[in-house]
Amino acid sequence: MSSQTRSETRREVSTGTGAIVAENLVKSFDKGIVKALDGLTLRVSAGEYVSITGPSGCGKSTLMHMLAALDRPDSGRLMVDGADLMRLHDPDGFRRSRVGLVFQMHNLLAHLDAKANVSIAMLGTSRTRRQISERADELLEMVGLAAFSHRRPPEMSGGERQRVAIARALANEPSILLADEPTGSLDSHSVDRVLNVLDDLRRERPVTIVMVTHDDGVAMTADRMIHLVDGRVSEPTA
Amino acid sequence: MSFGWLVRHNVWSKKVRSGLTALAVAIGVMTVVALGIVTDSLKTTAAGVLQVGAADFTVAQKGVNDILSSALTEQQLAKVRGIDGVRSATGVLLDTERLDKAHPLVVEVGIKPVDLKPFGVQIADGRAFRADAENEVMLGIHLAQDLGIKVGGTIHVTDKTMRVVGVFNTGNTFGDSTVMFPLAPFQAYQRQPGGLSLLFVKVDPGTKVSQVRSAVERSSPLLVTISSLIDFGRADRSYQLITAADRAATFLAIAVGAIFVMNAMVLSLVERYREFGILRAVGWSRRRLIALVFGEAMVIAFIGAALGVGLGFVAISILENLPSLEGVLKPTFESWVFGRALLTAILVTAIGALYPALRAAHLSPQEAMRRE
Incomplete structure (x- = not known):
């Protein structure tokens, strides 16, 4: 994709389903001493796969928390999947149904098996017990872990755990998948498996993916790379 | 998977912690049940004489x-x-x-x-x-x-x-x-x-x-x-003392039980910061998280109530055979005993679980997930 085409695509970004529009986001901590986001502006189209890179402390994780409605910017405009996150009344419901989250440390519950870890995200939705069970089986099959459904996280490898975490993030069919260093603690073989799962997912249905990563190789697999420096977008690169 | 399954699973997967908490509830229940039966028996014995005279x-x-x-x-x-x-x-x-x-x-x-x-x-x-x-x-x-x-x-x-x-x-x-x-x-x-x-x-x-x-x-x-047990309570100071002692002991048992439960649940809360953070991150509402903590507390309450009634019966049979109470204590095990046990257990655990549940619900998900 040429640089001109990308620009056109960005101009065409809507604020509707699956799209992200962030304008002039500011977020400070410690009574304004630390500025994690400093006028960040960003647009992601529905169905786009974007990687976010940048040095430690540049605001990558803070941005992800904002996009997931885990935190709110001090100022600016933030539309995610058609929802205005500056005026969001039900952030829990937003996270439950509109975005899926994957973390570096997989964050699975150690006392639950893989199927229960996936199912847990569907409790409180309109799904019946049977539908939850069928959906969890379907997702575990999709990430290649159908045979591991009764294994607990300590009985799985890092890559397998991360694939369970991806399955959990997709449980409620979100329009956007937010992944914060999902391959950060994996060996190369596991990284490939996780990236393959994301590829398969995109082939199956349109889903916007925003992935924070330190790994240039992983970042290059995205449609577009965004580099953050000091809480702002530095320069888009191919 | 259902919410009820998760509640039961969480209690069962932490057997030692759940067992000790249930034991704390059971001790409170035992105290209340045993005291209730003893005082009821003493009251019945004391008031029995009034029922002899076939009078108005x-x-x-x-x-x-x-x-x-x-x-x-x-x-x-x-x-x-x-x-x-x-x-x-x-x-x-x-x-x-x-x-x-x-x-x-x-x-x-x-x-x-x-x-x-x-x-x-x-x-x-x-x-x-x-x-x-x-x-x-x-x-x-x-x-x-x-x-x-x-x-x-x-x-x-x-x-x-x-x-x-x-x-x-x-x-x-x-x-x-x-x-x-x-x-x-x-x-x-x-x-x-x-x-x-x-x-x-x-x-x-x-x-x-x-x-x-x-x-x-x-x-x-x-x-x-x-003309009634209530009138008898007004007329007989010993009866008043028995009733007051029963109430005071019940209050103390509930208070001590609740503190035990709170202590156990606050410790468990610290252990489970990360778990609650994950649940909040995947979209669990505060209300659902409170329901989870309370649901687990209620399962423990039922176990504690059952255990407490059993221990209460054992305590009564020991008291019944004490030389100083032999023949005086004539306990009757009526349905209210089970109602009182259940009510005590629910009170003890609900009071004990309130603070930890609120704390859990107000954890910041990103903060909680950083905890190890």
Whole structure:
């Protein structure tokens, strides 16, 4: 994709389903001493796969928390999947149904098996017990872990755990998948498996993916790379 | 997977922690159940005497510690008999005596032979004692059967060997376990000539009992009338003390139990910061998280209640066999025991779980997930 085409695509970004529009986001901590986001502006189209890179402390994780409605910017405009996150009344419901989250440390519950870890995200939705069970089986099959459904996280490898975490993030069919260093603690073989799962997912249905990563190789697999420096977008690169 | 399954699974997967918390609840429940049964038994024993006289109400001395130590006179009896609406009034003198290990607290009733019928006494065997007989007694049918004594036999009471001239039936378990003496010799033995303990009053048909009771209480500031367990509670200070002690101990048991539960759940909360953060991150609402913590607490409450009732029964059976309480404590295990156990367990765990549940719900997900 040429640089001109990308620009056109960005101009065409809507604020509707699956799209992200962030304008002039500011977020400070410690009574304004630390500025994690400093006028960040960003647009992601529905169905786009974007990687976010940048040095430690540049605001990558803070941005992800904002996009997931885990935190709110001090100022600016933030539309995610058609929802205005500056005026969001039900952030829990937003996270439950509109975005899926994957973390570096997989964050699975150690006392639950893989199927229960996936199912847990569907409790409180309109799904019946049977539908939850069928959906969890379907997702575990999709990430290649159908045979591991009764294994607990300590009985799985890092890559397998991360694939369970991806399955959990997709449980409620979100329009956007937010992944914060999902391959950060994996060996190369596991990284490939996780990236393959994301590829398969995109082939199956349109889903916007925003992935924070330190790994240039992983970042290059995205449609577009965004580099953050000091809480702002530095320069888009191919 | 369902929410209920997750609640049960969480309790089961932390067996030691759940077990210890349930034990804390059980100890609170045991204390409340055992105390409840003991005090109820003591109250029933203490109030039993009032149910013997087949009366509309009983008259006692106001402000006594123990209703058995109420001190009235035959003059007061005569005055009550003269009140409008009083059909009959029977005066009795009461005392208690230890007969043997199995009968440590037998109630002795001094009564005139002429008052036996109005008092509801029916001779089942033998005859009534004579009014001035110093060595004649009658035994209630239960006591006679318990002691294996028949009419014509003897019994050692009031420091004398007395002849049993009759066995009577009152239709009341408490009354049928008493010994009855002719009033005058009993007053002489007690060194209370003309003395009475209680008056049992029946009112004229068609007359309101409350009106007659008011008239009796107006007739003397030293008199109190009793027609229910609640009235008995007002008249008998020991009863008031038992009730107050029961309430205080119940409050303490619930407070201590709740602190134990809170302590266990706060420790568990610290262990589970990350878990709660993950649940919030995947979209669980605060309300759902509170429901999870409370749901787990309620499962523990039910286990604690069941365990506590069992421990309570064990404690009661130990107390029942204590030499100082043998024969005095006659526990009855009624349905309220289970209701009280469940209520205690729910209170203890709900109070104990409240703070940890609120803390869990207000954790910042990103902060919580950073914790190890």
